[in-house]
Amino acid sequence: MIKSIPGTKDILPEEIIYWKNLENIVHQIFSNFNYKEIRTPIFEETILFSRGIGEETDIVGKEMYTFFDKGNTSLTLKPEMTASVVRSFIEHSLGKLQPLNKLYYISPMFRQERPQAGRQRQFHQFGCEAIGSNSPILDGEIIITAYRILQKLNLKDLKVKINSLGIPSARESYKKILREYLRNKLHLLSEDSRKRFENNILRIFDSKIESDIDVVKDAPKLIDYIDDESKKDFEVVKELLTNNEIPFEIDSKLVRGLDYYCKTTFEIISGKVGAQSALCGGGRYDLLIEQLGGPPTPGVGFAAGIERILLACKNENSTTLPEESIDIFIIRIDDELIKEVFNIADILRRGSLKVEIDYLGKSVKSQMREANKLKAKFVLLIGGTEYKYQKYILKVMKTGEQIELSANNFLELQSLIYQKISAY
RNA sequence: GUGAGCGUAGCUCAGUUGGUUAGAGUAUCAGGUUGUGGCCCUGAGGGUCAUGGGUUCAAAUCCCAUCGCUCACCCCA
Numbered sequence: 001m002i003k004s005i006p007g008t009k010d011i012l013p014e015e016i017i018y019w020k021n022l023e024n025i026v027h028q029i030f031s032n033f034n035y036k037e038i039r040t041p042i043f044e045e046t047i048l049f050s051r052g053i054g055e056e057t058d059i060v061g062k063e064m065y066t067f068f069d070k071g072n073t074s075l076t077l078k079p080e081m082t083a084s085v086v087r088s089f090i091e092h093s094l095g096k097l098q099p100l101n102k103l104y105y106i107s108p109m110f111r112q113e114r115p116q117a118g119r120q121r122q123f124h125q126f127g128c129e130a131i132g133s134n135s136p137i138l139d140g141e142i143i144i145t146a147y148r149i150l151q152k153l154n155l156k157d158l159k160v161k162i163n164s165l166g167i168p169s170a171r172e173s174y175k176k177i178l179r180e181y182l183r184n185k186l187h188l189l190s191e192d193s194r195k196r197f198e199n200n201i202l203r204i205f206d207s208k209i210e211s212d213i214d215v216v217k218d219a220p221k222l223i224d225y226i227d228d229e230s231k232k233d234f235e236v237v238k239e240l241l242t243n244n245e246i247p248f249e250i251d252s253k254l255v256r257g258l259d260y261y262c263k264t265t266f267e268i269i270s271g272k273v274g275a276q277s278a279l280c281g282g283g284r285y286d287l288l289i290e291q292l293g294g295p296p297t298p299g300v301g302f303a304a305g306i307e308r309i310l311l312a313c314k315n316e317n318s319t320t321l322p323e324e325s326i327d328i329f330i331i332r333i334d335d336e337l338i339k340e341v342f343n344i345a346d347i348l349r350r351g352s353l354k355v356e357i358d359y360l361g362k363s364v365k366s367q368m369r370e371a372n373k374l375k376a377k378f379v380l381l382i383g384g385t386e387y388k389y390q391k392y393i394l395k396v397m398k399t400g401e402q403i404e405l406s407a408n409n410f411l412e413l414q415s416l417i418y419q420k421i422s423a424y
Numbered sequence: 425g426u427g428a429g430c431g432u433a434g435c436u437c438a439g440u441u442g443g444u445u446a447g448a449g450u451a452u453c454a455g456g457u458u459g460u461g462g463c464c465c466u467g468a469g470g471g472u473c474a475u476g477g478g479u480u481c482a483a484a485u486c487c488c489a490u491c492g493c494u495c496a497c498c499c500c501a
Binding site for chain 2 (some may be wrong): 003006023057058059062065080084109113114115116117118119123125127138176191203206208226256258267272275276278279280281302304306307308309331333334362363364365366367368369370371372373376379381383384393395397402
C-alpha cells in the first residue's frame with residue numbers, strides 16, 4: 001500500500017469542518033484589524049531562507065526541504081513565512097504604495113524533522129506581518145489578534161509569554177555579561193548547553209535539563225540590560241495588553257530561535273497539546289528587510305501552528321459545530337425514474353438547496369435509511385403511478401408528516417417545495 | 425540524528441501456561457410481507473494476525489531481523 005509521506009497527513013472530510021471553522025475565524029479577525037491576505041509560492045530560492053532565517057539556525061541547518069531544479073538552482077519548500085512575505089514586499093515595492101502594510105496568510109510549511117504530537121513535516125500556519133512601522137502598538141496588536149483568534153476558538157488553557165531581546169547591540173553586550181557569569185559554571189552545564197555557550201548562548205535558557213535550569217536560574221536577565229528604547233517600547237506593549245484584557249507573563253527566558261528577532265518576542269502556549277506546547281510565536285524584526293536587500297523598514301509578525309491549535313481544541317473539547325445535514329433527499333420508488341429524479345434535483349440545487357439522490361439503485365427502505373443518515377430535513381418521494389399524474393409526496397422527516405404536491409412541471413414543483421419547506 | 429513503546433477486520437480492541445476453522449463492539453451492505461427513516465431484530469461481506477526467518481508435533485502467542493506507526497529528546501508552530 002502506498003502511504004502518505006511520514007510527517008504528512010490527509011485531512012479527511014470529517015476534520016475539514018474544523019479547519020474551515022478555524023480559517024473563517026482567522027479571516028474574520030484579521031479582517032477586523034484590516035490586515036490583507038497575501039499568498040506566496042510554496043517554494044523559493046534557498047538563499048532567501050538561509051540569509052533571512054540565519055545559517056546557524058536549526059531550521060536552515062538541518063530542517064529544510066531543499067532540492068535542485070533542472071536549471072540547477074537550489075530551491076527550498078518554505079519552512080516559515082516571514083522571509084517569503086518580506087521577499088514579496090521588497091520585490092513589489094509594497095512600501096512605496098503605502099508606508100504601512102498589514103499582511104496575513106494561511107499556508108502550508110515544510111520542515112524535515114522527526115514527527116511527534118503537534119509536529120509534522122508538512123504543517124500549516126496562519127500568521128501576519130505588519131511591515132513599515134516601529135510603533136510598539138503594532139507589537140501589541142499582533143499579540144492581540146493572535147489571542148482573539150484563540151479566544152474565539154474557545155481555548156481556555158492559554159498562557160501568553162512576552163519578552164524583549166533589545167536591539168542587537170544591547171543584546172551583544174548582554175551576551176558578554178552572561179558569558180562572564182557562566183564561564184566558571186561551565187562544568188555544571190550539560191554537554192548541549194556547553195555547545196550553546198559557544199554558538200548561541202541565549203538558548204541555554206531553553207534547556208529542559210534540570211541542572212541547566214538550576215545554573216541559569218540566578219543569571220543576569222536580558223530584560224535588565226536592554227537599551228532604553230526597547231525598554232520603553234516593552235512598557236507600551238505591556239500596557240496595551242493590560243488595557244485590552246490580555247493576561248500575560250514576562251518570561252525572561254523566552255528567546256526565539258530565529259536570528260532576525262529583536263525587541264519584542266512573544267509566545268502563546270497551551271497546556272493541552274503535549275510536549276510541543278507553543279501554539280503561536282513571533283516578534284519584531286527591524287533589520288530583516290534591509291538584510292534581504294530592501295529599504296530599511298521595521299516589521300513585526302507572528303506565526304501560529306494550525307495543527308497544534310486544532311489539537312488543543314480537540315483536547316479541550318472547545319469546539320461544537322452544527323451537525324451537517326442536507327435539505328432534501330429525493331427517493332424514487334421505481335428505479336426507472338432516475339433521470340427524472342436527477343432533473344428535479346438539479347432544479348432544486350440551482351435554487352441553492354442541498355439535495356442528494358440515490359445512485360446505487362437501493363430499495364425504498366434503504367433510500368429512507370440513507371436520507372435519515374444524511375439528516376435530510378425533507379424527503380421527496382416520487383412514485384410510479386403518482387408520477388404519471390404529476391403527484392409527489394413531500395415528507396417532513398422530523399415529524400413524519402407527508403404532504404401531497406401536485407405540479408404540472410418541475411419548475412412548478414420547485415416553487416411548491418419552496419413554499420412548503422419555508423413553513424418549517 | 426538519539427531514545428522508548430506499539431503493530432490482530434475500515435475504526436476501537438479481546439484472544440488463557442503455545443492447542444480445533446482467529447473473535448466482539450462499531451461501521452458498511454441486505455432483509456424484517458404490496459412503496460417509507462430513527463429504536464429494535466436477523467443475516468452477509470470484510471483478516472497474508474505488519475513482513476521475513478527461526479524454535480516446536482503445533483505459533484496471533486516464544487526468539488531474531490526488517491519495515492511501519494506513536495511518543496519523547498534536539499529544535500520549533
